[in-house]
Amino acid sequence: MTPEQFLEIARVLPEPLLLVSSDGQLLATNQPVADMLGLRRQQLREKTLFEFVTESANDVVKYLQACSSSRAMVIGSLTLRKNDGQTLICRSQGAVIQPWSPESSALILLRLENRILASSNFVLLNEKIDELAKEVQRRKQAEEALWKANQELEIRVEQRTTVLQETLNELQLTQTQLIQAEKMSSLGQMVAGIAHEINNPVSFIHGNLHYAHKYTQDLIKLVQIYQHFFPNTPSEIQEYVEEIDLNFIIQDITKLFQSMKVGTERIQEVVQSLRNFSRLDEAELKQVNIHEGIDNTLMILEHRLQARHEYPEIKVIKKYSQLPNVTCYPGQLNQVFMNIIANAIDALEVSAVNGQWSKVNPQTNHNQTLTKNNPQIEIKTEVIDEKWITVSIVDNGLGINEQVHSKLFDPFFTTKPVGKGTGLGLSISYQIIAEKHNGQISCFSVPGKGAEFVIRIPVAHSDEI
Template sequence: MSENNHLEITETSELEDTFNKIVETILVIDDSPTNLEVLYTTLADAGYEVLIEMDGISGIEQVQSNPPDLILLDIMMPNIDGFETCQRLQTNPLTKDIPIIFMTALTDTVAKVKGLRLGAVDYITKPFQQDEVLARIKVQLKLRRLNLELDQQKQELEERVRERTAELSEALAALQKIQLQLVHTEKISSLGQLVAGVAHEINNPIGFISTNLYHADKYSQDLIHLLKLYQQKFPNPGREIEEIIEMVDLGHISHDLPKLISSMKLGSDRIQGIMQSLRNFSRADGLEKKKVDIHEGIETTLMILQHRLKAQTYRPAIKVIKEYGNIPQLACYPGQLNQVFMNLIANSIDAIDEGVQDSKWESEKSKFFSPNKIISTPLICIATTVDRENVTIHIGDNGKGMEAKIRDQIFHAYYTTKPEGKGTGLGLSISYQIITEQHAGTLECISSPGKGTEFIIQIPLQG
């Protein structure tokens, strides 16, 4: 065979492969021409066939007449929004299996959770990052191909179907776990950016005030010393000066001014300390664990939640009882552990507030750990202990408690007993994942109606 003939056969084979390759279709529904242009260019350059629509109704009609392999769906649109569009597509048997990826703002966690509940498989954030968009689309199209392949194999061999179903279920479970981690990571990242921005804006004026207070203190001491020297050298300054001294109460000023400046300096130092605590709370964790004092994380969390612990019109102040053991520094991811403390303590405050609304609060809902001890003050108890293997953290409250059927589901993703808009059902689920997977520990809940709730965290010393 000649070299030219071999070249022709190679080129023909590559051409056949190109024709046999399936071009996947992606429908983009967005009312922003700019977004449509960016996404069309990105997806077309990546080799996808791209369809575009600018509202939900037109998008649904397009899906029904020309079903795509995947849909990118904006939330805010005219006529019907993205949530309604998603819901209609999910209720139609002919379109319910087409994966939908929502397009949302970076910090809009509530919208992301609502979209996932309606049946969306993922989300991408605005402004768009080309690599992120293509990576998420690739994952979802791969999952869709697996679904179609699984349906085809189901007709051929039932046993093989069961195996593929198990594989797919595992992939979907892993994807959901990754989505939870993404929501958590974005939430902490957003908090960290916010705190860093606020700290930067506050540190400059506070630094200015603190520096000037130092000089003001020195100047005031010099002036007071000079006045005293004048009084010694010129004990009879004249009637006019004596009247002014009496009117301004020079003695009181001389005595109180240093105290006033000292108090102002203490206040500015306190603000600087609070901002440092906030930065520590929201700090990003690295790839490796760090040894930290977990009590500092608990104290910072209590400081952040102090406004919720104070007395309200419907209840007295929540008293926090702390029983800290002699705990060594623990190797952990401190940012993630602080998030767990925040979720659990905030959950205790919510339970107490809900319990106050019950008329039996004084008699039945005030039992805290000991059934024989009746107290009317709302309480949160935080205790830490250590043994040879584990550090144990108890966070309990004397709120209304939970029935067994609720208690058994509180660590499930998206499960919440709170009204819509007040809870996403992710806090305890993410906390459980942080403790059990990131720290190889355990998180347990003990609760019953009328006897409060206690969360018990155990983390191995050798993490």
């Protein structure tokens, strides 16, 4: 850039600008410089910088050299001697600019700034920064307060939601218990009613069997005495004795009474089991034989275990260990066995319909011809230690997939068609085992292969100790 080019540009700029050589020669200045010094621009022509500043020539040259050897802008201070004799302290910013030819020496562009003005600008700027900082602070505080209030609100909403959720859960649980209790109590009442109705006639059949047997024996004896004293009976009697095969009757009648006795005893056992199952009277803790509860439950479900229509027989394999009597609510525990075994039967029935067990002869529909992978339920009891026992109920039905597994114990969760399942069986079982007996109930399953439910209960009940 030549001094003329510089002047072209500097003329329009409002700030004081000077173009000087590194030895202090004033090459060009603009009007604001002349104004600052109180001179006309012509008076600055062919002058040196030293003539207008109070600093020593040495200091000024040092500053200019610093400017010409640096690529960055160099800040300095120059005290101008004004035409009226006053001095003016200026901040100067110096930068070397490209010489117009390689031979020419470095040119330095100086920009002056009245120190007082600059510092008052600085003060103003500081004040502004202060104000801004305060404003920022205020906004930050407001934001923080807002955030806090928001947090508190969120916590309160969360607390309220938790309380509501808990209430909802409790209500659902109560509803569950009520429905299941109602279900079980009507089943219990029906079972107890049937047991009672059967019990009376069976009792007098069983009671009279003994006399019926004795009376027939007496009558047979009487016939035999007749035969002895009157061997030559009329032909009609002879024919009739042959027709009815009297000798066979005499031999068979004792067996007949014996089997009738066994039959009525069996009915009495069944009645006793039904009564035990309903255990309507036992809302209190009792020491019971767990196996009896399981057997009674199996008996109630017996009709579902036998082969029917498209369903094959379900084999029950019992692997009972020597168990101590367990203190529990027997009616409730039976309810758990009932729910789990009924679920196993449901699963096995679905598997049977789906053809999980291939038939040996696909032409026949005989359930007996199934392969050895017959539908089965295994019930195993074990003593873990002197305090705990387990009951495990395993089926080889369709099993339980991940999705179902995670909701298994949720109230009203069911995969069964409407009208078949209420989805309460396992949730109530969980409640009975976990809450009423301080035990645990868990489920393991390999989808497609079956499911296992393990109940772990303490031998002694905490309410009893």
